[in-house]
Amino acid sequence: MINKFFKKQKSIKLKNILENLKLKNIYSNTNINDIKDLENATKDDISFLNSTKYLAELNNTKAKYVIVTEKHKHLIPKNIKTLAVKNVLVSVSKIVLMFYPDSLNDIFDKNLKNIKNLNFKSIIFGENVLVGKNVKIGRNTVIGHNSIIESNVVIGSNSEIGNNVIIKNSILGNNVRILDGAIIGKKGFGFFPDKKNIRYPHIGMVVIGNNVEIGCNNTIDRGSLSNTVIGQNTFIDNQVHIAHNVKIGKNCIITGQVGFAGSSIIGNNVQIGGQAGISGHLKIGNNVQIGGGSGVVKNIPDNTKVMGYPARDIRKFLRENN
Secondary structure (H helix, E strand, O other), X not given: OOOOOOOOOOOEEHHHHHHHXXXXXXXXXXXXXXXXXXXXXXXXXXXXXXXXXXXXXXXXXXXXXXXXXXXXXXXXXXXXXXXXXXXXXXXXXXXXXXXXXXXXXXXXXXXXXXXXXXXXXXXXXXXXXXXXXXXXXXXXXXXXXXXXXXXXXXXXXXXXXXXOOEEOOEEEOOOOEEOOOOEEEEXXXXXXXXXXXXXXXXXXXXXXXXXXXXXXXXXXXXXOOOOEEEOOOOEEOOXXXXXXOOEEOOOOEEOOOOEEOOOOEEOOOOEEOOOOEEOOOOEEOOOOEEOOOOEEOOOEOOOXXXXXXXXXXXXXXXXXXX
């Protein structure tokens, strides 16, 4: 999917990337088209490995060049050339800024206009609705008072956007309902702790499927390099936080005050009870049920019921707590 929200440089010489990372130019001076995660990278892109949790993606990647630490350099297949660095994510951040110079800019959209002055047909809207450039809104959509739809956002037909909603860097399907106070597509909480914390650019999107409901005061962060995705027919209760790169499957039910850390993948038909927490970079299988207040800190296979902290098989949890 083409990123329509962040302007990219056409290509960058590999030697310039190596200079930025303070590495010797030991490779031919080729052009690099973009930086992408292992799953989405092409032969013209550069990618990275920052965790052994992504070895499957590494073995299937099409990237010719992969950024990696010396510790994990031996894991890289022989057909891939390595760029060994001290800190993978700091290096990725530097390269992202080379390709997307404006990617740290997350201020308000300067191109907003009152929807009353724009030519949107078959839409019902409240007072003080502001819309940016190149926004597409489908027929029979309703938008509540004081909501903001920033530039290039797409909203499908027959959708309902509540009051005081902010939508940016997002593509929404048909029959989507966003309740009051939700914020969709803001930058993620990405930074490197140091004497002075360093911000991490987020150039991904939020992609929401058809027939999804997002509750009041939800926050859904856009992806860092890949996208944050909510699958069709998933219902999300109030005050839920979904961090960058999270992918939630189809037909899920997520109740109030659940929190998802970055880059976790949630399967289809998953049910999560209130105030549960899902740690980052995890894989939750299909048809999983997670009890309220649970803390999930490891992968959960398909067709499993878990509860507690750390979350474990619900029958074991109940035996231990009788």
